[in-house]
Amino acid sequence: MRILVIDDEKNIRATLSGILEDAGYLVMAVESAEKGLEVIREQQFEVALVDVKLPGMDGLMFLETAKQFMPDLDIIMISGHSGISTAVQAVKMGAYDFCEKPLSLPKILISIQNLDEKRSLARRSQEFSDDLEQRYRMIGESPEMVKLNDLIQRVAQTDAKVLIRGESGCGKELVAHSIHTKSNRRKGAFVKFNSAAIPKELVESELFGYEKGAFTGAQKAKPGKLERAHEGTLFLDEIGDMELSAQAKILRVIQEGKFERVGSNKTLDINVRIIAATHKPLEEMVKLGTFREDLYYRLNVVPVDVPPLRNRVADIPRLVTYFLDHFAMELKLGRKAVSADGVSALQAYAFPGNIRELRNLMERLYILTPGDMIQQAD
Structure with missing residues (x-):
């Protein structure tokens, strides 16, 4: 100094x-x-x-x-x-x-x-902040990704509610995490809650927490995902699968910044940014009565559409290199690459599972390919 x-x-x-x-x-x-x-x-x-x-x-x-x-x-x-x-x-x-x-x-x-x-x-x-941004950066230089990255940068500077839309496996959680790490809330927690991943009867207790004795087996009080995200970001993944009763409580959190744990009458204040994501057509669900209209409009302040991988095939070579380098560092088996005809074959494939499918494929090829060059035949 x-x-x-x-x-x-x-x-x-x-x-x-x-x-x-x-x-x-x-x-x-x-x-x-x-x-x-x-x-x-x-x-x-x-x-x-x-x-x-x-x-x-x-x-x-x-x-x-x-x-x-x-x-x-x-x-x-x-x-x-x-x-x-x-x-x-x-x-x-x-x-x-x-x-x-x-x-x-x-x-x-x-x-x-x-x-x-x-x-x-x-x-x-x-x-640490730079490392997080590097870890959760969006990879790609296609026009679609340039547009998406620009939107992420602008949205991150505000506290607006965000609804991320896109097919399964296209990187919606990565977009949410990228917004968080670039925002003023980056020092707070990023907490993910997926309604589709847990039984419906446990959604509210996991999300809002519960008091001792609230239900059979509740031996002690437990804060929920919402409380853990205080002063940070709560990522509601697959919100289209959320029960209507839980939707009503999330709406109250957005409107008033208040909630109660399951089994409690005590109202708690919360300061949290909510980012939601879905692969379902929420507008159609609103018409069918399976998703609250008021919650939809509250969440859809800034819609962010994540393109499927088939719409940005120009990014596949860069993604392939990123994944192979990642596995080389993680598994310590040496660097590998994909041949030109192999990359062309990947770009010709539709990848219905999007980025997740490409990542899994690269991991499998990295492990099973004996040499340092992955060919089209592999």
């Missing part, structure tokens, strides 16, 4: 430089705020230690000016001539800390170490 010291007293510059360099930091010291501004315009610093009382431009003016073009620069003010009001003013203007003279060198070191840790945590958080 690079630190800039600005103080008009030579002995203080020397003392601070010495102790910070001994602690392993890279330090540069200058005698005026004007010189400090000149330096930070030309070089990268993470922290500045700045005296409030300086000849010419004072430390507070440096703080105000530096923050305008280097908002990420953390500034610690030091002074022997100012009271609490100056310290408060400095912090309000964006200073990280305020130290009085005679300087407590241990306190300054602790403040610097705290800053170093804060920056390290921010870095790791950003790396």
Whole structure:
């Protein structure tokens, strides 16, 4: 971490430089705020230690000016001539800390170490966020995927309800996760709930949670998927399979941000973004009375249509490479590729199971093909 010291007293510059360099930091010291501004315009610093009382431009003016073009620069003010009001003013203007003279060198070191840790945590958080975006990115450069990725990027900047439509296996969950990881809720949980995957009689208890004694076997209270998604995203997969009674409760969550656990009269508040997905024609289900019309319109604020794989065959070579590289890393059996005629054969196939079918096929071929080149005959 690079630190800039600005103080008009030579002995203080020397003392601070010495102790910070001994602690392993890279330090540069200058005698005026004007010189400090000149330096930070030309070089990268993470922290500045700045005296409030300086000849010419004072430390507070440096703080105000530096923050305008280097908002990420953390500034610690030091002074022997100012009271609490100056310290408060400095912090309000964006200073990280305020130290009085005679300087407590241990306190300054602790403040610097705290800053170093804060920056390290921010870095790791950003790396984690970048890793999530990489993991849940949508692969492909076909016009259909360019359009879809653009829509995902725009939708992620809002908290609007999203209804993802598409055939089974085309990547609806991946779209939902991509929206979440690009949104302001990315630090919250992404919780998936699939109505089609559990018995109908358990849908409400799994989704909304239950209290002890709510039903036979409920030995203790349990929060549901909805509570686990608080301040994050709840992904309602295959919502077309949800029972009407559960639909009514989800509608209330959307309208009021409130719900009750099964077996409880206590109303709980919830802050959650809801993204739903389906492969069923919900508009037709509304006409048939099997899906609530009011819920449909509440969910369908931003419809996102995911194209089937047969409509973006230009992406198949890129997807094949991605899956084979993934299995090479996971199974540690070496990299493999598909021959040109093999890729052509894949592009000629309709893939009724979409991306899921292609992934499963690539895994099977990766494991069963003895060489490093997968041929059309394989």
